[in-house]
Amino acid sequence: MTTVATRVALVTGASRGIGKAIALRLAKDGRHVVLCSRTEGPLNDLKHQIEQSGGKASVAVADVSDPASLTAAIEGTIKQFDRLDILVNNAGITKDGLVLRMSDADWDAVIKTNLTSAFVATRAAARAMMKNRFGRIVNIGSTSGVVGNSGQANYAAAKAGLIGFTKTIARELGSKGITANVIAPGFISTDMTDAIPPEYKDKITGMITVGRLGVVEDIAAAAAYVTADDAGYLTGQVLVVDGGMTMA
Numbered sequence: 243m244t245t246v247a248t249r250v251a252l253v254t255g256a257s258r259g260i261g262k263a264i265a266l267r268l269a270k271d272g273r274h275v276v277l278c279s280r281t282e283g284p285l286n287d288l289k290h291q292i293e294q295s296g297g298k299a300s301v302a303v304a305d306v307s308d309p310a311s312l313t314a315a316i317e318g319t320i321k322q323f324d325r326l327d328i329l330v331n332n333a334g335i336t337k338d339g340l341v342l343r344m345s346d347a348d349w350d351a352v353i354k355t356n357l358t359s360a361f362v363a364t365r366a367a368a369r370a371m372m373k374n375r376f377g378r379i380v381n382i383g384s385t386s387g388v389v390g391n392s393g394q395a396n397y398a399a400a401k402a403g404l405i406g407f408t409k410t411i412a413r414e415l416g417s418k419g420i421t422a423n424v425i426a427p428g429f430i431s432t433d434m435t436d437a438i439p440p441e442y443k444d445k446i447t448g449m450i451t452v453g454r455l456g457v458v459e460d461i462a463a464a465a466a467y468v469t470a471d472d473a474g475y476l477t478g479q480v481l482v483v484d485g486g487m488t489m490a
């Protein structure tokens with residue numbers, strides 16, 4: 243039986259929310275997790291937490307909206323481990339507003355952070371994945387990118403763009419043992435959704451088939467599934483994890 247070296251996974255936006263839950267889950271599943279976001283303190287705390295539970299982690303501070311910073315984090319990881327097996331492009335922001343009032347700056351910031359970053363990270367990671375003939379790329383989309391959402395023209399465009407991007411790289415890299423998929427969460431309780439007024443949250447809950455908002459572990463479980471060694475036949479897909487809200 244051949245044994246596989248510890249898989250190395252880089253997760254952007256790992257300092258809190260969904261990214262943190264994905265990092266914890268991948269570490270629990272035996273991956274060495276490289277924790278990436280702009281703020282070092284929470285990443286160091288998470289590294290400590292993972293190591294306390296017997297897992298492996300390291301920290302790579304980067305701003306994903308800055309291509310040079312993100313590329314350096316990925317290239318540094320590949321240099322350190324001579325591999326990068328799993329890339330989770332999770333970091334994201336919202337700058338909501340109705341389209342008539344949306345500024346160029348809010349449009350550009352969301353596209354850069356949520357879409358361009360996935361392109362930059364994939365470009366930096368793909369060569370090492372090709373060399374090892376193994377790769378799992380996961381882009382965290384949103385149901386907003388599948389069915390649209392009033393007030394989120396920039397965000398929905400970025401998340402829909404991720405779907406076309408992911409299907410394309412799935413086609414380009416599939417024969418090299420690399421898969422690429424989108425996980426599209428619905429409403430998940432995190433800092434991002436905490437700002438939603440309670441009465442609107444109640445309204446949303448009423449639209450969710452399973453009768454509750456999602457928790458970060460719901461998305462982490464999906465990420466564990468699509469990045470598994472034996473998920474090599476799953477590629478170019480959009481896995482909607484929304485409690486049956488859209489059933490798109």
Ligand code: NDP
Pocket residue numbers: 254255256257258259260261278279280281304305306307332333334335355382383384385426427428429430431432433434435
């Ligand atoms: P949070 O706001 O809780 O966390 C966002 C994460 O992204 C933080 O770790 C933050 O780290 C990081 N981040 C933001 N901007 C940058 C940047 N420029 N460079 C590096 N890191 C950055 O968001 P969620 O956990 O809720 O969302 C995670 C992903 O899931 C996003 O892509 C989001 O669009 C998507 N999503 C979330 C949903 C939800 O209901 N919560 C629903 C659908 C999709 P730091 O500030 O430390 O840099």
